[in-house]
Amino acid sequence: MIFKSQNKYQDLRKSNSFIPPFPRPFIFRVEINKDFDKTGKIISAILPSSSFLVFEVSDGLQPQLLEWLNSLDRRPTDLSFSLLARNPGDLSGQVLLALRHLRRFNELEIIVGASEIEKGSDKIIKALKLVEQSALRTKAVLEIGNEVETGNLKDFLTRLFSQTSTAVALRRAEREKLNLANKWEELVSSYLSNLLPLSFEECFPEINPGLWLESISCRGGFGSGYVTAEGVLKPCRLSDLALGNLLEKDLETIWADFLKIRDSSALCPLKVYEKRRQTINAPPPNRPFVLESGLKPVPLFRIRQEKCGATLIKGLDGLMLTEKGLKIIKEVNGNRTLKALKKKFGKEAVSLIFALFLQGFVRLEK
Numbered sequence: 001m002i003f004k005s006q007n008k009y010q011d012l013r014k015s016n017s018f019i020p021p022f023p024r025p026f027i028f029r030v031e032i033n034k035d036f037d038k039t040g041k042i043i044s045a046i047l048p049s050s051s052f053l054v055f056e057v058s059d060g061l062q063p064q065l066l067e068w069l070n071s072l073d074r075r076p077t078d079l080s081f082s083l084l085a086r087n088p089g090d091l092s093g094q095v096l097l098a099l100r101h102l103r104r105f106n107e108l109e110i111i112v113g114a115s116e117i118e119k120g121s122d123k124i125i126k127a128l129k130l131v132e133q134s135a136l137r138t139k140a141v142l143e144i145g146n147e148v149e150t151g152n153l154k155d156f157l158t159r160l161f162s163q164t165s166t167a168v169a170l171r172r173a174e175r176e177k178l179n180l181a182n183k184w185e186e187l188v189s190s191y192l193s194n195l196l197p198l199s200f201e202e203c204f205p206e207i208n209p210g211l212w213l214e215s216i217s218c219r220g221g222f223g224s225g226y227v228t229a230e231g232v233l234k235p236c237r238l239s240d241l242a243l244g245n246l247l248e249k250d251l252e253t254i255w256a257d258f259l260k261i262r263d264s265s266a267l268c269p270l271k272v273y274e275k276r277r278q279t280i281n282a283p284p285p286n287r288p289f290v291l292e293s294g295l296k297p298v299p300l301f302r303i304r305q306e307k308c309g310a311t312l313i314k315g316l317d318g319l320m321l322t323e324k325g326l327k328i329i330k331e332v333n334g335n336r337t338l339k340a341l342k343k344k345f346g347k348e349a350v351s352l353i354f355a356l357f358l359q360g361f362v363r364l365e366k
């Protein structure tokens with residue numbers, strides 16, 4: 001038996017030196033306007049570090065954009081991407097077919113603005129149905145704010161969920177706080193308790209974090225970042241903190257400079273990265289957790305080698321590892337036991353596997 005108490009697990013996790021405490025972003029949201037030359041340069045700057053990109057477009061799915069995506073699709077890189085489109089326009093079969101042919105394409109998400117929710121737009125529902133019919137994955141990203149009546153949102157969601165099988169993510173329309181937080185909480189809870197596919201894209205601190213913390217795609221600046229059409233890297237869409245410009249400096253320099261001069265908590269006022277890790281991964285408090293030495297860790301990730309170390313990728317999630325961590329993880333193949341890994345690399349190897357297990361990157365089998 002290697003570990004058996006919650007306390008020990010916490011100590012070991014703290015002393016784990018294979019997972020960098022401040023991982024630089026590897027999942028990016030990138031704004032795209034019509035300047036594809038500039039976008040191309042920005043993408044080239046982040047591509048070596050990216051495992052997943054979401055392109056946010058405001059000008060519809062123009063032929064030029066599709067051509068550009070096609071060229072990105074052909075680049076020899078280990079990457080997938082989604083499109084988040086406002087005003088997608090008339091989604092012709094030709095556009096949808098072009099997207100279907102992209103090998104690295106994950107999902108077409110459609111932004112539904114506050115004014116469209118108020119109108120209960122038929123156009124959006126029609127567009128989502130068309131995407132579904134073309135066998136592409138899709139999602140509606142609804143922008144909510146004080147100008148949206150909860151009653152109107154409810155009507156809109158009821159139509160959306162009854163007429164399509166689309167998942168829905170909520171994000172903020174404006175920076176202002178939501179008034180009537182109780183009403184919003186009630187509304188969201190009712191959909192979640194009916195197991196409807198409703199999630200949050202970003203934080204909503206005025207609402208109970210239990211409703212959004214697990215589902216947000218934002219990682220609080222660690223592992224995820226937002227890039228404007230001008231190349232400015234920020235922790236998230238709503239942040240005013242410019243970490244640097246990717247057209248002027250490379251990502252590693254921007255990240256290293258930031259960590260040198262700013263406290264890492266400046267990235268996200270809510271410290272969501274740490275909170276998420278604790279909420280999602282921690283076993284229930286006061287419950288002993290036993291790790292048998294005969295257990296065999298099975299990888300649920302793919303490895304993407306970096307200049308120093310690696311990124312482990314699992315779906316849309318990723319985790320950075322140091323070089324020493326990479327050496328250990330290369331031996332995780334479902335055949336080696338924890339005992340064997342401990343014998344070869346020491347107790348810290350087991351601590352690493354445990355941390356990965358808690359984050360859903362390995363399964364432990366007998």
Ligand code: SF4
Nearest residue numbers: 203218220236268272
């Ligand atoms: S970085 Fe922090 S403040 Fe910004 S959206 Fe993400 S969780 Fe919210």
